[in-house]
Amino acid sequence: MSSVAFNPEQGKPLHPFVTFTLPLVAVFGALLGFIGGQAAGLGPLEGAIFGAVIAAVLAFVLTRFLPRKTGRWGAIAVCVAMGFFAGGFAGAVGGLILGALLGWAVYWLDTGDYRRGVPPYATTGQVLWHNSFKFICGAIFFFLIAPIITIIPLSFNAQNFFTFTPEMLALDPAGFSLKHYQDFFTNDAWLQPLKNSLIIAPFATFISVSLGTLAAIGLSQSHVPGRRAIMAVLISPMIVPLIISATGMFFFYSQMGLFMENYLGISKSLSGYIKVILAHAALGVPFVIITVTATLVSFDQSLTRAAANMGANPVTTFFKVQMPLILPGVISGGLFAFITSFDEVVVVLFVGAAAQKTLPWQMFTGLREQISPTILAVATILVIISIALLTVVELLRRRSERLRGMSPG
Incomplete structure (x- = not known):
C-alpha cells in the first residue's frame, strides 16, 4: 500500500x-x-x-x-x-x-x-521559457499601458487636481465628477480647437491617402529606377526627428503662405489652414505608403494584366480590380494618417497660427500656462478614439489576410 x-x-x-x-x-x-x-x-x-x-x-x-x-x-x-x-x-x-x-x-x-501551447515532449526549461516569455510580454504591455490607464480615473476627479484625492482612493462617490467633461463640451476655448482638428485631420488624411497610395503602387513596379532611394525619401518624415521636420516646414510653408496671400489673394486664415493641412499630409504619407506597400506584396499582378487584356483602361483596372483588394491597407494607412494629424502638436506650433489652434495645441497650452484638469478629460477622449481606430485597423488587417488567403478564418 x-x-x-x-x-x-x-x-x-x-x-x-x-x-x-x-x-x-x-x-x-x-x-x-x-x-x-x-x-x-x-x-x-x-x-x-x-x-x-x-x-x-x-x-x-x-x-x-x-x-x-x-x-x-x-x-x-x-x-x-x-x-x-x-x-x-x-x-x-x-x-x-x-x-x-x-x-x-x-x-x-x-x-x-x-x-x-508547448509540445508534450518539451523539457522543463522549454516550458519555463514559454511561460516566462508570456509573462515578460505581459509586463511590457503593462509598463506601456499603465500611464494611459492612470489618466482615465483622474479625469473624473471632483477637485481641480492632477493627483488622486483621498476621496478617490477611498472610492467615495463625492470624489468623482463629470465637471471636466462638461467644461470640455461647453467651453469655447476647447470647442474651437476641436473644430479645427476635425477640419484639418480629414483633409490631411485625404491628401495622404491619395498621394501615398499612388506612390506605393508606383514603387511596387519593378521597372521603376531608384525606387529604394525614392522610398527612403518618402518615408523620411517618420525617421527624421519631428523638431527638424517642423523647422524645415516652417521656412518652406511660410514662403508658400506669403505667395498665396500676396499673389493669389487668399486670406491669412485660409492660407494658415492650407499650410497646416499640407504639413500634416506630409507626415501621414509614410504611414499610407508602408501599409499599402505591405498589402501590395501579396497582390497578384496578373489580375491587372488580365483586365488590360480584356480591354479595361488603367483607371478602370485600378478602381475595379486593384483597389478592392488593397482597400484594407489603404483604409489602415488612412486611419494612421488621421491619428497622426489629430494628435500632432509640434508641426502645428511652427506652421500654424492662433486661428489654427488644434486640440493638442490647446492641451499643450493648458499644461504650460494654466494647469487645467480638463486636459485629463480630453486625453481620455483621445485615448478612446485612438483605441477605436486601432481596433478598426486590426479588423481590417485580419480581413486583408483572409482576402489574401493567409488566414483560414
Whole structure:
C-alpha cells in the first residue's frame, strides 16, 4: 500500500501539490501581499508573509475540495472580505482583483494549464521559457499601458487636481465628477480647437491617402529606377526627428503662405489652414505608403494584366480590380494618417497660427500656462478614439489576410 496521501474525493496525490503548486502559489501570494499590504498599511515584510500564508491555505482548500469555477469564486469572496475588513470599499475592490489573480494562478498551476501551447515532449526549461516569455510580454504591455490607464480615473476627479484625492482612493462617490467633461463640451476655448482638428485631420488624411497610395503602387513596379532611394525619401518624415521636420516646414510653408496671400489673394486664415493641412499630409504619407506597400506584396499582378487584356483602361483596372483588394491597407494607412494629424502638436506650433489652434495645441497650452484638469478629460477622449481606430485597423488587417488567403478564418 502506497504511503502517499490522497484526497478521498478527487484522488489527487499531495506530493506534486506540495513540491510544485504550493511553493509557486506562496511566492505569487507573497508578491500580491507585498503590493496589497502597502495599500492596507502593512509593512513590506508583513504584507509578503501574510500574502504567502493566505495563498498557501487557499491553494490547499481550493485544489483539494472545490472545482475550478467554484474555487475561483471562493478565492474572490475571501479576498474581497479581507480587503473590505482592512480598507473598506476600496480595499474590497483591491481584494476582488487580487482574489481573481490568485484563484486563476492556483488552478493554472494545479491543473497543468501552464503546459498549454508547448509540445508534450518539451523539457522543463522549454516550458519555463514559454511561460516566462508570456509573462515578460505581459509586463511590457503593462509598463506601456499603465500611464494611459492612470489618466482615465483622474479625469473624473471632483477637485481641480492632477493627483488622486483621498476621496478617490477611498472610492467615495463625492470624489468623482463629470465637471471636466462638461467644461470640455461647453467651453469655447476647447470647442474651437476641436473644430479645427476635425477640419484639418480629414483633409490631411485625404491628401495622404491619395498621394501615398499612388506612390506605393508606383514603387511596387519593378521597372521603376531608384525606387529604394525614392522610398527612403518618402518615408523620411517618420525617421527624421519631428523638431527638424517642423523647422524645415516652417521656412518652406511660410514662403508658400506669403505667395498665396500676396499673389493669389487668399486670406491669412485660409492660407494658415492650407499650410497646416499640407504639413500634416506630409507626415501621414509614410504611414499610407508602408501599409499599402505591405498589402501590395501579396497582390497578384496578373489580375491587372488580365483586365488590360480584356480591354479595361488603367483607371478602370485600378478602381475595379486593384483597389478592392488593397482597400484594407489603404483604409489602415488612412486611419494612421488621421491619428497622426489629430494628435500632432509640434508641426502645428511652427506652421500654424492662433486661428489654427488644434486640440493638442490647446492641451499643450493648458499644461504650460494654466494647469487645467480638463486636459485629463480630453486625453481620455483621445485615448478612446485612438483605441477605436486601432481596433478598426486590426479588423481590417485580419480581413486583408483572409482576402489574401493567409488566414483560414
